[in-house]
Amino acid sequence: MLEIKDLNASINDKLILKGLNISIKPGELHAIMGPNGSGKSTLANVLSGKEGYNISGELNYLGKSLNEISIDERAQKGIFLAFQYPTEIPGVNTSNFLRTSLNKVRKAQGKKEIDALSFLKLIKEKTTELGMDEKMLTRQLNVGFSGGEKKKNEILQMKILDPNLIILDETDSGLDIDALRIVADGVNSSRDNKKSFLVITHYQRLLNFIKPDFVHVLSNGKIVKSGNKELAIQLEKTGYKGIN
Amino acid sequence: MLNFKINSNEIDKIGKFTKEEKYFRLKNLNHFNDIGFPNKRNEDWKFSDLKEIVSKNFNKLELKLEKSKKPKIDFIKDFEHNYIVIINGELTYSDFKYEEKDKIKLQPFINEDYSDSKKHNPLLNLNHALSDKGYFLDVKENYKFKKVLVIYHLFTEDLDENILNSKNKIKIGKNSELHFLEFTINESKKNFFNNVYEDIILEKSAALKSIYLQNDKSFGYFHKYSRNSLSSDSNYTSFIFPTGHKFNKLDLEFNLEGERSECNLQSASFLDDNVHQEVKTRVNHLFPNCKSYQKVKNVLNAESKGVYQGKIFVKDVAQKTDAYQLSKAILLSELSEFDSKPELEIYADDVKCSHGSTSGNLDKDSIYYLMTRGLTKKESTKLLVNGFLNEVVDSIKSNSIRNFVKNKLENQFINEY
Ligand SMILES: Nc1ncnc2c1ncn2[C@@H]1O[C@H](COP(=O)(O)OP(=O)(O)OP(=O)(O)O)[C@@H](O)[C@H]1O
Ligand SMILES: [Mg+2]
Numbered sequence: 001m002l003e004i005k006d007l008n009a010s011i012n013d014k015l016i017l018k019g020l021n022i023s024i025k026p027g028e029l030h031a032i033m034g035p036n037g038s039g040k041s042t043l044a045n046v047l048s049g050k051e052g053y054n055i056s057g058e059l060n061y062l063g064k065s066l067n068e069i070s071i072d073e074r075a076q077k078g079i080f081l082a083f084q085y086p087t088e089i090p091g092v093n094t095s096n097f098l099r100t101s102l103n104k105v106r107k108a109q110g111k112k113e114i115d116a117l118s119f120l121k122l123i124k125e126k127t128t129e130l131g132m133d134e135k136m137l138t139r140q141l142n143v144g145f146s147g148g149e150k151k152k153n154e155i156l157q158m159k160i161l162d163p164n165l166i167i168l169d170e171t172d173s174g175l176d177i178d179a180l181r182i183v184a185d186g187v188n189s190s191r192d193n194k195k196s197f198l199v200i201t202h203y204q205r206l207l208n209f210i211k212p213d214f215v216h217v218l219s220n221g222k223i224v225k226s227g228n229k230e231l232a233i234q235l236e237k238t239g240y241k242g243i244n
Numbered sequence: 245m246l247n248f249k250i251n252s253n254e255i256d257k258i259g260k261f262t263k264e265e266k267y268f269r270l271k272n273l274n275h276f277n278d279i280g281f282p283n284k285r286n287e288d289w290k291f292s293d294l295k296e297i298v299s300k301n302f303n304k305l306e307l308k309l310e311k312s313k314k315p316k317i318d319f320i321k322d323f324e325h326n327y328i329v330i331i332n333g334e335l336t337y338s339d340f341k342y343e344e345k346d347k348i349k350l351q352p353f354i355n356e357d358y359s360d361s362k363k364h365n366p367l368l369n370l371n372h373a374l375s376d377k378g379y380f381l382d383v384k385e386n387y388k389f390k391k392v393l394v395i396y397h398l399f400t401e402d403l404d405e406n407i408l409n410s411k412n413k414i415k416i417g418k419n420s421e422l423h424f425l426e427f428t429i430n431e432s433k434k435n436f437f438n439n440v441y442e443d444i445i446l447e448k449s450a451a452l453k454s455i456y457l458q459n460d461k462s463f464g465y466f467h468k469y470s471r472n473s474l475s476s477d478s479n480y481t482s483f484i485f486p487t488g489h490k491f492n493k494l495d496l497e498f499n500l501e502g503e504r505s506e507c508n509l510q511s512a513s514f515l516d517d518n519v520h521q522e523v524k525t526r527v528n529h530l531f532p533n534c535k536s537y538q539k540v541k542n543v544l545n546a547e548s549k550g551v552y553q554g555k556i557f558v559k560d561v562a563q564k565t566d567a568y569q570l571s572k573a574i575l576l577s578e579l580s581e582f583d584s585k586p587e588l589e590i591y592a593d594d595v596k597c598s599h600g601s602t603s604g605n606l607d608k609d610s611i612y613y614l615m616t617r618g619l620t621k622k623e624s625t626k627l628l629v630n631g632f633l634n635e636v637v638d639s640i641k642s643n644s645i646r647n648f649v650k651n652k653l654e655n656q657f658i659n660e661y
Contacts (some may be wrong), residue, residue, distance in 0.1 A: 048616050071615035087613040091631020097617070100627070104342075104618035140631075156615065 001026045001196040002047075002165055007057035009039075009046050016042045018221035019057070024103075027193035031207055032200045033232065034218035035240050040200045041084055044169045047198075048081040049074045061165065076108030079163035082154035082171050084200075088142045094153070095123065095137040098160060105161050112209070126159045129189075131182050147174035155186045166190075167198045172206040184209030204236040219241055248298070248305050249277050250374070257308075258376045260346040268358035273373035279366045281394065284359035288365065291551040291583045292307070292493055292522045298465070300492070301435055305407040307374065317396055323644040325425075326393045328379065333399055333410035333438065335379040340393075347387040347420075353378035353411045365495070367467050371409045371441045378410040378440075385417035390572040393424040399462060403432040413443040416450035418476075418522065423453040425645065428488065430462035435490070442470040448502065453481045455640070457649060458488030465491040476502025476531070483640060484511045485523055485653060493522040500527070500534040500562075510556070511540040512636035514629065514653070515580070516549035522551035529592075538567075541636055543629050544580035552584045556599070560591040573603035574632060576625065630654065 283295035614624035
């Protein structure tokens with residue numbers, strides 16, 4: 001699914017990712033943990049195609065290089081990033097946006113546009129599943145949403161767009177215990193042998209709900225340690241200083 | 245360089261006038277001939293050098309215009325309405341089928357006010373000298389219009405470097421209410437100049453809502469000076485969507501001439517190509533307890549230029565004034581330009597006045613977010629621009645009219661982006 005080899009990324013002459021390697025197979029869920037400022041969001045941004053980074057190394061998705069692929073094309077090909085800090089966008093109606101987005105992705109995949117009725121049904125089903133108030137979708141995109149509501153809205157989009165490679169950037173931060181469970185259930189019910197997940201988190205707690213196949217520690221722009229769920233539990237005890 | 249001087253016999257060609265009117269016209273003609281089109285040295289025109297614009301784009305300015313045949317109007321079908329049809333500035337026909345006829349008087353405009361001959365705006369002088377068409381709509385006291393009135397302004401195919409001067413007047417009687425849509429339909433293919441003088445009078449407790457909208461693009465150079473007088477307890481809400489012409493300057497003056505009168509002005513524009521557009525306002529708070537609100541939004545693409553000059557004047561007696569003014573502009577292109585000049589002149593001490601002005605590029609993070617959801621850069625931009633401008637459109641209360649305006653704006657202008 002995703003093959004990252006010796007990835008270096010810098011922005012404004014600051015080198016952030018320094019030779020990062022990860023390989024994710026279809027159906028796998030990888031967790032990335034690491035101290036603040038170690039480059040986790042940068043990795044997520046680079047995968048999404050965000051402009052402004054100076055990049056070297058290899059980035060392959062479904063066997064093809066992502067080098068020349070724009071942000072929107074990546075999304076259309078099934079890469080989804082749930083943001084650490086979702087952007088508030090005034091003037092854009094959430095529901096209209098969701099439908100536009102879904103139709104763009106469907107069209108790129110050779111499917112026909114979804115009609116209004118089926119869309120409403122889909123929305124109803126997914127919002128109910130995530131315990132969201134449907135009325136929120138009549139509001140402007142993320143504007144005035146609480147921290148938790150914004151995160152749920154990201155997961156809603158993930159559920160609706162049905163991508164292949166899902167990157168969750170600290171989706172658990174700011175969620176209350178019930179919301180955390182709901183979001184985790186949302187992720188778990190989306191898991192199958194075709195989808196892959198890259199879950200960025202600070203808390204071992206999330207990994208009790210979402211079982212990772214691998215856990216990586218990202219520090220100073222590199223993966224310094226990889227292991228299974230036990231690594232996360234160890235980290236919880238020793239902190240990042242106990243690594244290396 | 246076009247040297248546009250007008251011979252005084254042009255006044256005689258318009259018609260026979262009383263001595264007083266003739267003198268008024270001649271005096272104004274002389275003022276215009278002395279100065280010509282205003283240039284940027286004139287403070288009111290410092291961002292819109294009309295002299296240069298006209299001489300660059302016109303070879304001549306023709307005063308004479310053959311009366312065109314009655315063209316067919318594509319009437320709006322989205323909502324029921326009364327209508328007036330104005331062709332090249334001239335009142336042609338009307339239908340007030342939803343109203344009580346004796347409450348409304350409509351006639352060609354006849355100017356009886358010869359007091360204004362100051363040298364402040366040469367285009368006003370030109371209008372005073374040569375105006376030969378327009379209408380006067382008089383709504384009697386205690387009458388509320390049942391349906392909206394659409395004023396169709398048609399500009400015909402045969403216009404070719406013509407200059408049109410017209411005067412319109414709308415008077416809303418005591419306790420009366422009118423909602424109108426001023427809707428411009430363009431069939432012309434060439435340059436022309438449209439110079440309008442407008443007088444709007446709201447008597448005590450009168451209410452007026454207006455929308456100014458263009459159906460299609462034109463090569464027209466438009467200038468309108470509008471003087472709006474609001475008596476006590478009257479209320480005027482105006483939505484303007486000026487985009488569509490090569491050049492458009494709306495010079496709007498609101499005089500709050502009675503206590504508790506209120507005016508509300510909102511504008512939204514998408515400027516493309518090398519369009520030049522200016523909205524200039526002057527709100528005069530002359531009595532206590534009056535309110536004014538202005539919100540002007542511009543999106544500028546390509547080599548377009550937008551200007552907003554907004555002045556709030558508060559007279560010493562106008563205590564408890566509540567005045568608000570906001571200008572927001574988004575520049576989509578490095579070649580576009582937006583100038584804004586907010587001005588406050590306040591002589592009363594117990595007032596609430598606020599103003600603000602922002603201009604900048606579209607938010608990069610917003611575009612990035614939308615693109616990560618599969619929208620192209622262009623689609624993301626369009627969505628954001630629509631959102632920015634629709635905030636104004638969304639304040640239109642009537643569903644059918646709001647949707648009509650929304651569709652027009654999205655189809656004719658923003659979709660071209
Ligand atoms: N545009 C930028 N210009 C300069 N430095 C940047 C820029 N963006 C990020 N950085 C720096 O890169 C480093 C990595 O940032 P990043 O957001 O990837 O960290 P993170 O691992 O996601 O941290 P957190 O756990 O706090 O979310 C930080 O030191 C940050 O200040
Ligand atoms: Mg981060």
